[in-house]
Amino acid sequence: MADDRLPAATLNSARWLQRAAGALTWPLNPSDYLGALFADTAGGNAVVERIGHPTPDAVTLTLRVPRGFPRHRAGQFVRLGVDIDGVRHSRCYSIASAPERDDGCIEITAKAIAGGRVSAHLNELLRVGARLQIDAPAGDFVLPEWLPERLLFITAGSGITPVMGMLRSLDARGTVPEVTLVHAAPDAASMIYGDELAAFAARHPQVTLHRVYTRAQGRFDVSQLDAVCEGWAGCETWACGPDALLQQLEDHWQQAGIGARLHTERFRPRVPQAGDATAARVQFLRSARVVDGRGDQPVLDLAELNGLSPAHGCRMGICHGCTATLKSGCVRDLRNGKTFDEEGDLVQICVCAPIGDVEIDL
């Protein structure tokens, strides 16, 4: 961003200097040495600036991002790497702040999931000053360049976060169109961003807010659509929440023949069913091959049986010559039953067998 304003000569010599410094620190980068000298940057590239608890079971983090961090589009998420007991866990969190925010920080809000490893850590153990690793923003659950005239948002629980990013962005740009927002939570005390949404609606007469308290009113479903948003079919719609709700909305929009007007975002990874010889399916992404197999066959064997020849060595789990990246799904290490189910997990395919549907970057 700031680079655009520097004269070409300065840029050139900066680049030259960088290369010279790189040759001196080869095979490392100069920043690796600076990290060793001045600050323990091992935990990641972002620093927790502020921690708030909007509800008893959610935490809002203000994160200082590194210089030059790419600007997100409203509605996108970041992959957050969090070190817990020495292990880095990666999870996605939608950016709840507007891209227009210019203090070098972004905001995310994480709801504590029962038994959740990362969300519990963020909620209970994280301290101001801690470091987290964030990757460039991603995702296509975003507002279009050209805003439609009428927007409908349907969210539940922590599903408000990407939509909050969108609303704050519209607000910051001063171009709030006609908006209907349905946001559900068990009750007022556990509604994330409830007060800010109310204030937003109060400031903009063209915004209609429906807060649904499910404990008292029951779940929101498609039968209430006409009541909350007349002419909903004419709206461009964004929805984020539990799978059951999204599934229902998708069916409904599909039946109305306007499936393309509904944009959804799912937080929940597919849940794998564990099993031994049960049927499994592995997709080898780079070679565009889909292979059916069983949950007791190493992925490497499955690949070879189907004419692929991935790199490998010992075939017994000691050399790591067969390591491949898990893109989705779950695999099990046949030696000890340990499962891997995070996107980006590096797995030894000679000893790991698929559980259910698996995608491997091979």
Next chain:
Amino acid sequence: MSHTHYLTDAQADAFGRELDAIRDEIKASLGESDAAYIRRMIRIQRGLDIGGRALLFAGVLPPAWLAGTAMLSIAKILENMEVGHNVMHAQWDWMKDPKIHSTTWEWDTACPSDQWKHSHNYMHHTYTNVVGMDRDVGYGILRMSPQQPWRPWNLGQPVYNALLAGLFQYGVALHDVEFERVLEGKKTWRDAWARLKAIGRKTGRQTLKDYVLFPLLAGPFFLYVFSGNLVANFVRNLWAYTIIFCGHFPSGSHTFSAASVENESRGRWYLRQLLGSCNIKGGKVFHILSGNLSHQIEHHLFPDLPSNRYAEIAPRVQALCEQYGLPYNTGSLARQFGTTTWRVLRLSLPGGQSLEPQLA
């Protein structure tokens, strides 16, 4: 030599299960303090690297030159051994930190990491001490087992050995080219050439850094920095050579025939790792400087367990060996290096069968 001698199949399986249990237990206990260990080690190593290079700029003053060279030597030793070697073994992959990961690590030596991971992690660790399969048995230039046939050029072995020690990083770099297999027609020239080019590129960058850029940066003190880097690389070579040769060739260590590893069970694989590996006794600092390869036995049983844990595993493995009536080869550096050097000298002449361990 076959390793069927020591244990029956059932005993070997039981032995393997006990080792598996140790492995699982350690794996399950890895946590924050282990992560802190490797990160601290990396910071110390980089600090020494920077400090040593800075002192060398003041190398006109003899104490500064000496201290700078010593610090840089230690930095290079740590980088290659306790950090690089072990990270590339995937010992720290469990942290899932992409910066300390076997798939991304490149180390400060002539050998490109991907070639190393093939020749070392796969060939050497899978076929440890199997004559004709594990190329660490003599690196294709030394006769290190009486099972290797004697050739007249083996007479020059003491000289090749000294050269290998001094130029160890280049010897390691050329390892995966496998010249003798190319000559035997088991490997194509094209493949060898591709590897050589990669080695050339890496060696070029290493040379540029240590022998051109840093000395030039020192301006009039070019020679002080140049000589400091030369000595540091040399010290690291000698040290790495010493530790690595002591890992598999002291007296009492076994070598194996290719036939003996056919259809080898996991228990027998463990047994062969044990019989072919030797530990070196020493203090904590010595273990760290050796990259914990002084716990060579534990490293070969569990090549991907973090090195900081080998010390606590060692007594358990030793007790297990006692229980199963197995040898556990350990000794002082003087004993292990002395008998290794004797082996090099003795096998430069024909025969040498007496070097094989005598089975009771």
